[in-house]
Structures are given as structure tokens and as C-alpha cells.
Amino acid sequence: MLNPMSVMVLFEGEHRRLVLWVPVMLALGALAYFLWPCEPGWGVGVVLPAVVAGLCLGACFCWPHSLLARLPGGVGVALAVGFGVAWLAAHRQPPMPELPRRGTEVTGIVRDIAYFPAPMEQGGLMRRITLAQAVLHDFVDDGMQPLRRTLDIRLVPQDSVALLPGDGVRVRAVLQPPPFPALPGGRDRQFEAWFSGRAGSGYAQEPVLVESGPQPSAFGASQVLDTLRERVDARIRHVLPGASGAVVATVLDGRAEAVPQSVREDFAASGLAHLLAVAGLHLGIVMGAAMLVCRMVLATWEYAALRWPCKAVSAFVAWVVGGGYVLLTGVHLPAERSWLMSSIVVFGLMVGRRAVSMRGLALAATLMLLVAPQVVLDVAFQMSMAAVIALVAGYEVLHPRLLRGLSGLAGVRQTLVRHGLMLVLTSLLAGTATLPVVMAHFGVVQPFFVLANLVAVPLMALWIMPLGLIALLAMPLHADGPFLHLMNGGVRIVLWLAHCVAGWPGARIVVPAMPGWGLGAVLLGLCWLCLWRGAWRWWGMPVVLLGTITPWLMTQPDILISPDGQLMGVRDAATLRVMGHARDERVVKAAWAQATALPVSDFPAKGVAGAETADGSLICGEGEVAGTCALLRHGQEVVLRIHDSSDGRAALPNNVCAQAAAVVSVAPLRESCLDVPVRLDRFTAWRGGAQAVFLAHGVRVTSDRQRRGERVWVLKPGGHGMPTLPLAQAE
Structure with a gap:
């Protein structure tokens, strides 16, 4: 049995790792708010966290040299801040409006255009537009202000009207609010809609009409980016129609809606679904290629090679290029995390300091949780963090042993063996760490993910993404066709590989639903296993295993x-x-x-x-x-x-x-x-x-x-929201 003093001794030995637990405590505080049984008011949501944080900070200042005071004080501050930030994030969202339950004329401004496969009997692609500043034209909503939330409207298949972000449109559509979960504890689309700014969705009953005249612009730079993404997507679809072209568009502009469902299922069953989500792999390849090219160019320029810090300059250029790629692909959560971590690395290179990957991950997670605490329940955030924390901790332990084991080899043989082993190790670490998260959110296990990634990841890094970057640079000159076709060749190999692996017996094993506390146990156990360095880190392994088997421990409903x-x-x-x-x-x-x-x-x-x-x-x-x-x-x-x-x-x-x-x-x-x-x-x-x-x-x-429970994002019975009231009459 460990007494409190021996526990304090263990913490003192890990004092440099304590800061890594700040985002974990922030996440637990935010999770406490989201799982609260009822909606807390100002007293519980703001005042109580402020008082707790103040008392804990006071304890830290009163006993600055006592770990027994600073440790619980820091934990209390992080938990209180996480709870308060989550409450503020939920309550600063606009209310969910009451939508009409019948066909209604809707006018608004096109914010985004997405393409997705049409039903099998119709073939081709269908369009879905995202409307901002929407106004409902019926007798109930007459004189109302524009909606503060967006609407996703699926256009009729035969609608061929040319649309661009920023166009004003009018369409008759049937609207519906975000749906309720299909079963207790199921996916909460109302929670997702509340924090994403969506009011609901619907389908058009007739072709859309583009309204002439100047339209109010409220998007600024985002409208420019959306227009650029739409043009890049249209160009790729023109050059490369079909499933492979949809995958090319996914990795270059982040639009994955057009990928056929059969391709998604093959990628999921083979463990290659991460290739369809712009994340650290894609951003790392882009920034690595940009840094390599910039370093080679500077090395050929004698003046710069002798006088400039070429490594720091190349890292900064790669950081800028990576930021542009994140913006072009839609600023998804995994890409945000990767770019924030790369910012820490670039800053460390520029000031001559060693960049610590685990601390960079902790800082990136802290910033994301402070800005958008709802990401703690997002599958992309959970998978991204689980994969990276396992990679960083795994390489901290295994990489020195790997180098010692390869010391007997030399030359090209050593390089090939080292890269091969590192590729296997990367797939094992990331795939194993994200396996319970995939089980919890998607109900499947892919046992052959390592074999598929051994071929697909090198293809992505050495063939597909470099050619894609060249195609993007050549697109303004209309010289992108050859590079897109060469890129398409590599994508077709990946598609064939995913289809073959998905067809193997046992490639996709379904598992029952994992309870929320089981997933929480997995993630907390993984943090304990990866964030500490001492022998007690292995205490987290039984917790991870227990959380992983919880789907088979729970009673299924009859x-x-x-x-x-x-x-x-x-x-x-x-x-x-x-x-x-x-x-x-x-x-x-x-x-x-x-x-x-x-x-x-x-x-x-x-x-x-x-x-x-x-x-x-x-x-x-x-x-x-x-x-x-x-x-x-x-x-x-x-x-x-x-x-x-x-x-x-x-x-x-x-x-x-x-x-x-x-x-x-x-x-x-x-x-x-x-x-x-x-x-x-x-x-x-x-x-x-x-x-x-x-x-x-x-x-x-x-x-x-x-x-x-009764929460701000849970719609009233029947899916009713806040009535949209018209402006008061002027006196």
C-alpha cells in the first residue's frame, strides 16, 4: 500500500511531466459540464468555478514550495476553468430556431456547396448548399430577422444552376430540425448542430433561383476561401470524375462528401479511413515537402547559405505553407491540432531551442479546449490526440532501443530497415491507441490495419501528396492535368489495396456499443500510460484493457x-x-x-x-x-x-x-x-x-x-426550438 507521502515522492520525481496533465484536467472539467444532469445557471456555471479557481490559486501562492498544496491546487484550477469555459461556450451560441414543418420559401446567401453521391437509381452527384442569413417567407415568420444559424439544403437532382459561395438564392424547401438520437446514449446530432451553428437541414422541392443584385457579405476572408475551395473541387471533378477523383479532392481541398459509400466502407474495413481525413499525416507530408524544397533552394544560393539561418527560414516557410493547406482543406480539428503543434516546433527552431513534442501536444490541446471545449466529445479530437500521444510516448521509449538494435547495419541497408521498422512501429502505435476510440464511435475493429498502412502510407507520402502539391501550384496556369492524372494513378492503387484488404475474412469485426465511461477509462488510462515516465505508468494498462472490453460487459436492451x-x-x-x-x-x-x-x-x-x-x-x-x-x-x-x-x-x-x-x-x-x-x-x-x-x-x-437531461442543446419534445419572432413595430 502506498501512503500519501510515498505518492508525493513519486510526483516529485515526475515534476517536469505534471504540466502535461493540464489539458487532461481541462477536458475533465469540460466533460463534467457536458454530463451535468441538468442545465446549470450562472451560479454553478460561472460563479462557482471562479470561486474554486480563486481558492486553489490562493493555496498555490500561500504555499508555493509545497507540492502537497500546488498539486491539488493546480488540479482544482484546471477543472474549474474547464467547467466554466464549457458553460460559456454553450451559452454564447445563438438559440435553435423553430423551423416550419411544411414547404417554405427560403432566401439566403450560399456559404458552401458540397457534392455527394446520388442514390443508385439516379446516379451521378447531388449538391447540398449551406445557407447563411436565411429568411423564411411564410405567414408565421413574416418580418423576422435572418436566422443566426445556417441551413443545409439538398438540391433536386436535376438542378443544374451554377452556384458559387456568396450568391443570393431563393428556394422552396422542406426543413427539419436536427434529429434526436436513435437510441439512448446514441450519437447526439443536436449537440453537434448546437456548437457548429446549424439550425437544421432540408431538401428542395424545386430548382433553386439565383437572386440578382448585390448581396450583403458577412463572410469576408471565409467567402474567398470557400470560393477557392469550390473552384479547386470543380477542377478536380472535371479532370478526374469518379471515385478516385473524389479521393483526390478529399486530400487536396478537404471535401469528402463525394466519396462513394462503398469506398468509405473499404477504407474503414482496411484501417485506411485516416487517409480520407486531412490530419497530421497529410500536413506533415505537405510541410516536410515544403521545407525540403526551400532548404534545397537556399542551399544553392551561396549568399543565403553562408549568411541566413536556412533551417529556421525553411521551417517558417513550411509553417506558412502548412497553414495555407489547413485553410484550403476546411480547418478540420485534426489539422488544427497538427498545425498548432508544428507552430511550437517552428518557434523552437527559430529561437534556437529544442522543441518538445509532448509539451507541444499539451499546449495545442490546451488551446483547443480553451477555444472550443466541446471538442472533448468529438471523435476527430479523441482519435487525433490518442494517436499522437501514443506516437510521442512510444518513440520516447522505443526509438533509442531501435537505433541500438540497428547499430550493426550500415549504409543503404540500415536506412531501409530503419524506415521499414519505423513505419511498422508508427502504424502499430497509432492504430492500437485509436482502436478503442474506433470501437466506441463506429462499432468496428480492423485487425489488418498495419498491413494496409505499410503500403498506403508510403504511397501517400512519396507519390500522391507531392504530385498533389505540384498540381495545386500548376492549377492557376491550367497545367495541372498531367500531375492530377499521375496522382490519380497512386490513388487507384490505394483504392485497390483497400478493396482487397476489406475483402479478407475477418477484416471488419463488429462490436456492441461501448458505454461512455468505458471510453473515458480507455482515454484516462492511455494518458496515465503515456504521460508518466516511471514504472507506475504501467498502472494505466489494466484501466485501458478494462475500458476496451466494456462492450461485452454491458447488458444489451431487449x-x-x-x-x-x-x-x-x-x-x-x-x-x-x-x-x-x-x-x-x-x-x-x-x-x-x-x-x-x-x-x-x-x-x-x-x-x-x-x-x-x-x-x-x-x-x-x-x-x-x-x-x-x-x-x-x-x-x-x-x-x-x-x-x-x-x-x-x-x-x-x-x-x-x-x-x-x-x-x-x-x-x-x-x-x-x-x-x-x-x-x-x-x-x-x-x-x-x-x-x-x-x-x-x-x-x-x-x-x-x-x-x-434538460440542456440548452436538447430540443423541446417534438423537436421544437425557439420561435422566430418578427421585429417590433416602430412607433
Whole structure:
């Protein structure tokens, strides 16, 4: 057993690593706010963190030489700051507006244009525009101010009107707010929309009209960048149509919407999905190529080679080029983290100091959490940080041993072996560290990621990205065609590799949903394992392993109910039986299949005599009431009303519900089954969102609203937001 004094001795031995825990504490503070059971007011959100931070700072100043005071004081300050910054970030967002539930004329300014594959029967590409300063033209919203949030509108397939960012447009569209999670604890698109500034999405009912005349510009430099990205994307699609051209556009301008779903699945199953997300790999290649070219040019200039700090100048030029690439590709989170870390390295080179990678990562994470604390729940942030922290810590330990092991080799042989081993080591470290994060967010494991990356990463570094940079430089001169075609050749090899590896047996292993505390245990254990240097760092390994196996330790729900109450799924040993129909049926089924790691099969939507599962636990159509099923499991009987043409006005007979412990209905239950302890119907889903029913120890129901609570980003029942009120009449 360790006593407090021995623990303090351990911390004193790691005192230079304590600063690395600042972003971890900030993230925990922000996470405490986001997981708070209800929305805290000013007192809890601002005043309490300020008081705690002040008291902890006071303790640090009163006992500046006592680690026993400075350590908890610093932890308290970081936690309080993280909580307060998260509260401020959530409350400075504009409210979610109430959107009309019918076709409405919408005018606004095009902020962005995205292309994505059309359905199989239509073929080609479809467009989705992002509208800013949107105004809704109907009798309810007459005289309203422009929306402070953006709208994503999918255009009709036959719409060929030329559009550019900054154009004013008018379109008739059907709008809908961000959807509720498909199951309790599922992906929260309302949270994502709240912090991304989106009000909702929709689809156009007719071709868009471009409004003439000057349009108000509120974007400035962002509009210029969006226009540039659109032109680069259009040029690439013109030269390279098809799936490979979409991948080329992804790595050069960050637009991944046009990549076909089949290609995405191949990349995901082969462990190459990171190639479709502009991150540290792409930015490192771009900055490395820029620094190499600049260094060679300066070396050929005698005056500069003798008088200038060529290494520092080349690093600065690479930093500027990397920043331009980040802007061109849409300023995604992993690219932001990589560019911030490179800024630390460049600054260290310019002032003649040694750049510490782990401290650079900590500083980059701290800045990102202070500016946008909501990234703590973002999959890109979690994967990026997990991969980099594992790489830095792994190379701190293994790189010296690798060099000693290769000391017996010399010349080209040593270089080839060293680069090969470093490539394998990089893939192992990054892939293993991000594996639990992939399991938690995507429900899959890719066991062959190392083999695929051994070929794909060198191709990306030595062939695809260098030719892509040359193509971008040659694009203003219309001389980019040959370089794009050469780049396309390398991309086709990667596509073939991803397809082959994805076709291997066991290339994609599905896993059940990981609980949030399991993912938190993995990330905290990984931080403990990588941030310390002493032997006690290995205490984090059991925590990581425990978090990784939590998907198989959790009890799976027996019944799932969609957010609108119109779809229900019954889980058995090998299949998820889905009954009913819903508007977002495809999305809900995909989320349920991922969460349960089971294939989805449709069960008869209406009660058909004799319809039952192989084990006889689910039987439909045997009673005297059509459209009902009976589930018998764990000694509990559940009545499922999967179809009702009377909208609940025809009451269920008493004998149907006599032995039932619960009844679930797609229609209002009204006067049906009043004596049943648990009654779930359309109104229950309207109030509480998606439902999960557990039958192992009695009937236990968990709803989405119970999991998320009453928060500023959670829409009111039915998906209602803040009414958009018109301007007051002038007196």
C-alpha cells in the first residue's frame, strides 16, 4: 500500500511531466459540464468555478514550495476553468430556431456547396448548399430577422444552376430540425448542430433561383476561401470524375462528401479511413515537402547559405505553407491540432531551442479546449490526440532501443530497415491507441490495419501528396492535368489495396456499443500510460484493457423504440427484429445495428398468423387483434402493437394485456391496458425520445431525455426550438 507521502515522492520525481496533465484536467472539467444532469445557471456555471479557481490559486501562492498544496491546487484550477469555459461556450451560441414543418420559401446567401453521391437509381452527384442569413417567407415568420444559424439544403437532382459561395438564392424547401438520437446514449446530432451553428437541414422541392443584385457579405476572408475551395473541387471533378477523383479532392481541398459509400466502407474495413481525413499525416507530408524544397533552394544560393539561418527560414516557410493547406482543406480539428503543434516546433527552431513534442501536444490541446471545449466529445479530437500521444510516448521509449538494435547495419541497408521498422512501429502505435476510440464511435475493429498502412502510407507520402502539391501550384496556369492524372494513378492503387484488404475474412469485426465511461477509462488510462515516465505508468494498462472490453460487459436492451415511436426493434441472439415504419427508418436501423452489433431484419409490419422467431419468444398475429405481437423473455410478457389503423381509438381487449408486464404501441394507447405497469406509446416517445427496454430483472425503461437531461442543446419534445419572432413595430 502506498501512503500519501510515498505518492508525493513519486510526483516529485515526475515534476517536469505534471504540466502535461493540464489539458487532461481541462477536458475533465469540460466533460463534467457536458454530463451535468441538468442545465446549470450562472451560479454553478460561472460563479462557482471562479470561486474554486480563486481558492486553489490562493493555496498555490500561500504555499508555493509545497507540492502537497500546488498539486491539488493546480488540479482544482484546471477543472474549474474547464467547467466554466464549457458553460460559456454553450451559452454564447445563438438559440435553435423553430423551423416550419411544411414547404417554405427560403432566401439566403450560399456559404458552401458540397457534392455527394446520388442514390443508385439516379446516379451521378447531388449538391447540398449551406445557407447563411436565411429568411423564411411564410405567414408565421413574416418580418423576422435572418436566422443566426445556417441551413443545409439538398438540391433536386436535376438542378443544374451554377452556384458559387456568396450568391443570393431563393428556394422552396422542406426543413427539419436536427434529429434526436436513435437510441439512448446514441450519437447526439443536436449537440453537434448546437456548437457548429446549424439550425437544421432540408431538401428542395424545386430548382433553386439565383437572386440578382448585390448581396450583403458577412463572410469576408471565409467567402474567398470557400470560393477557392469550390473552384479547386470543380477542377478536380472535371479532370478526374469518379471515385478516385473524389479521393483526390478529399486530400487536396478537404471535401469528402463525394466519396462513394462503398469506398468509405473499404477504407474503414482496411484501417485506411485516416487517409480520407486531412490530419497530421497529410500536413506533415505537405510541410516536410515544403521545407525540403526551400532548404534545397537556399542551399544553392551561396549568399543565403553562408549568411541566413536556412533551417529556421525553411521551417517558417513550411509553417506558412502548412497553414495555407489547413485553410484550403476546411480547418478540420485534426489539422488544427497538427498545425498548432508544428507552430511550437517552428518557434523552437527559430529561437534556437529544442522543441518538445509532448509539451507541444499539451499546449495545442490546451488551446483547443480553451477555444472550443466541446471538442472533448468529438471523435476527430479523441482519435487525433490518442494517436499522437501514443506516437510521442512510444518513440520516447522505443526509438533509442531501435537505433541500438540497428547499430550493426550500415549504409543503404540500415536506412531501409530503419524506415521499414519505423513505419511498422508508427502504424502499430497509432492504430492500437485509436482502436478503442474506433470501437466506441463506429462499432468496428480492423485487425489488418498495419498491413494496409505499410503500403498506403508510403504511397501517400512519396507519390500522391507531392504530385498533389505540384498540381495545386500548376492549377492557376491550367497545367495541372498531367500531375492530377499521375496522382490519380497512386490513388487507384490505394483504392485497390483497400478493396482487397476489406475483402479478407475477418477484416471488419463488429462490436456492441461501448458505454461512455468505458471510453473515458480507455482515454484516462492511455494518458496515465503515456504521460508518466516511471514504472507506475504501467498502472494505466489494466484501466485501458478494462475500458476496451466494456462492450461485452454491458447488458444489451431487449427492445428499442425509435424517437418518433413508430419503429421498434426486438433483439434476439443473432438478429435485431425491426417492426413498424418511420420517417428516418434507414438511419435508425443503421444506428441500432451498430449499437447491438447485430444484423437487422424486417419482421412483418402487420400481424400475420404464424409469424414467429425460431425460438418462439416473439409471436405475431395469433391473437384476435390484428397488428399485435407478444414477446416472452426472462419470465416477462410484453405486448407489441406494431400496426393500428384506428390511431389508438380501438382499445386493446383486456385479455390481450391480462398477463403483460409492459405494452408498447406505435399508436396512442389511450384507454388500452390501463392496468399494465409499463405503457409506452407514441406520446411517450414524443416526450422522452428514443426508449430502451430491459427485461432481465423486471421491466426497466431508459429514455433519451433521461440520459441527456434538460440542456440548452436538447430540443423541446417534438423537436421544437425557439420561435422566430418578427421585429417590433416602430412607433
